[in-house]
Amino acid sequence: MLGYAGRVLHVNLDTGKTRIERLSEDYAKKYIGGIGLGMRLWLDNTQAGVDPLSPENTLVLTTGPISGTMFPTAGNGHAFVAKSPETFGIGEAVAHGTFGAEMKRAGYDAVILHGKSEKPVYLWIDDDSVQLLDAAHLMGKSPSETEEAIKEELGDYYIRVASIGLAGEKLSRIACIINEKTRAAGRTGLGAVMGSKNLKAIAVRGTRDIVPAKPDEFMDMVKEFHERMKGPATQKYRTLGTPENVLVHNALHCMPTRNYNNAHFEEADKVSGEVLNEKFVAKIIGCSSCAMRCEHEVVVPEGPYKGTMTRMEYETLWALGPYCGIGRLDTVIKGMELCNYYGMDAISAGVVAGFAMDCYENGLLSRQDFDGLEAQFGSSEALLLILEKMGKREGIGDILTEGVRIAGQKIGKGAEKLAQHIKGLEVTGYDLRCLKTAALGFAVSFRGADHNRHGAYAFDVKGKVDRLKAEKGRGKMVRDLEDVYALIDSFIVCKFSRGTYYKELEDMAKLYNLVTGIEMSAEELKRSGERINTIGRLINIREGFSRKDDTLPWKVMNMPIPDEGPVKGAFVSQEELDLLLDDYYESRGWNVEGVPTVEKLNALGMEDLIGIVEAKKEA
Amino acid sequence: MVKIHERKFVSADPDKCVGCQICEYACSWTKEKAFNPIKSRIRVVRVNQLANMAVTCRLCEEPACVAACPRDALTQSEETGAIMIDADKCNGCGWCIEACDYGAIMLHPENKTVYVCDLCKEQGEPQCVKWCPEEALTLVTSDVLAQKARIGAVKKLFQEAKATK
Structure with missing residues (x-):
């Protein structure tokens, strides 16, 4: 071993x-x-x-x-x-x-x-x-x-x-x-x-030696992957990086803007990956053992935030930028630095800030809450103030730093509807109203709203399916990707390198075998991926979750996309969500409540956890 | 002894180095058949996210490490300029480690004798240079480094001249 x-x-x-x-x-x-x-x-x-x-x-x-x-x-x-x-x-x-x-x-x-x-x-x-x-x-x-x-x-x-x-x-x-x-x-x-x-x-x-089980074959595989990493599979990450998504998503009208009030940001060209790279990126660095490098380090060259240095990715740029209606990259970078300084998830922090601005515009929070500032969408001062207050847990920040779900409940008067989250976790940079495969992936994700549990947005964004349609078959697509993503996060390899595993599970099984010496086939690995998703689900069931928690943010289901363009009027209805969930649960071998069957657990070698689903039945 | 400018050593270009530590792994694998940075003859330094550079032996002229060794365990190869260590003579006292301005000499955690880059004599070429995915490492003489610096400086001058026209 x-x-x-x-x-x-x-x-x-x-x-x-x-x-x-x-x-x-x-x-x-x-x-x-x-x-x-x-x-x-x-x-x-x-x-x-x-x-x-x-x-x-x-x-x-x-x-x-x-x-x-x-x-x-x-x-x-x-x-x-x-x-x-x-x-x-x-x-x-x-x-x-x-x-x-x-x-x-x-x-x-x-x-x-x-x-x-x-x-x-x-x-x-x-x-x-x-x-x-x-x-x-x-x-x-x-x-x-x-x-x-x-x-x-x-x-x-x-x-x-x-x-x-x-x-x-x-x-x-x-x-x-x-x-x-x-x-x-x-x-x-x-x-x-x-x-x-x-x-x-x-x-x-740590000072111990690490030695793979099959050194010669392992080194051959390393060499092969070094070559693959120079190729097209990683090109995006080595060049513009994930901020490339800004203009791509904006063109498709799938970039949640101003707390999901829009799906398209009119100032996107000011906060694009292209501008970021041209004006702010000072260096691209890599993690230990990485042969591609992706980490875009940015420095603000002038203005009020001159000298601010941080790493920048699409999700955090989106959350602190378009989601708050902010079209200034220097503000976004300053916001990112504050999140790192206080140690806050910059995705969630940006989404909370967007929520707070929405509350302000709807009269649910007042200028007093923001030290007299006008906290409307697009205000750089308001964004940075909100981040500071959340980091220090001062004033309104004390409530906001609880995340949008709890903050929405505490503010009340309908603020709950402005809180865009799934299972309490803030949304990420994909407008689920017009990306219906992604919507399913987000709804069933065991950690709440997130693109990183499945990557199902790829089918929608790349046009491999009709992204506005909820139909049978999406369940299996999400399921298969979830299994791969669970393995990626368990191995742990970087998601940005996933394209270099040309044979996907077969390549991963080979890597596992060469390093550990434990026999592993692609089929067994697939079952491990399924098992990992199942245990996430089982834990949530034990903690009281059920089908009703596999849902979507309020605006995704109740506020059709208003922007003129290719997806105007799009939203996800309860009927569509139910169809998608039924299809997904069926493909997983779970019952209509989203609970894995005893047969399924036996088949996955998870007999020891059957008690969790039995307890659910009795309840 | 060869002239200083003919001696090739492994040099890292800080503009290209991304701090990935692949050179450390390639080195420790080549020399020790293990992945372990503390057994690498080249070490990566990240001062901050923008300042990354791998450092190894620079084959100094009149090397301080050789002079510092009280047991004459270190000698410099006349042929290549590489520092050679007689492990039988070395008792791990660390005078050479202290003498080196670049931190290029290290004490082996198990053998308790010092080690330094030998330019992968056995392999015929430094493996870190071969593996570096950024082509940040080169086996180069200081003379060629000076040439490159000159060319770079002149290019920059001319670009600036062009820009101000």
């Missing part, structure tokens, strides 16, 4: 005691690593119904079987899993950089954090030595500052750090966990879970 470290580290934050558990080959093969293994370990170690911000919600950190090897993009990922304070179902988020590789070299496939420390601490993993160190002096620092301070005080500049900012400390439900300044385990609010444990950071140094 090479590739795997074979060890799971348990850390009790109440007592500071640690213990090592062996990772079984059964779990390795069934759940792979990353989010798959993480969800299984979370389930095994956490009672049903826990408050996400209570000590009883364990926080699981995992690497993948390929982490620490030279395989391009696969060597560097890590994942966090816990019950999400946003969705109250399963939360997971993946990040890349160098942290995951270091964790593997320290000798761990997973770290399970139990309980809550009495005082603020950070976890210092130095190979076999594991300690909780005082973090009182780090409180209030940004993740970037925290990382620098820890390296300095431990006296080793190759230590890797994942930490939370002020938002996580203050239990903001949109808080993320950031490593290496710009890489975030962003979604589902896991930074708040870390904060609730009084855990400021995880610092790691």
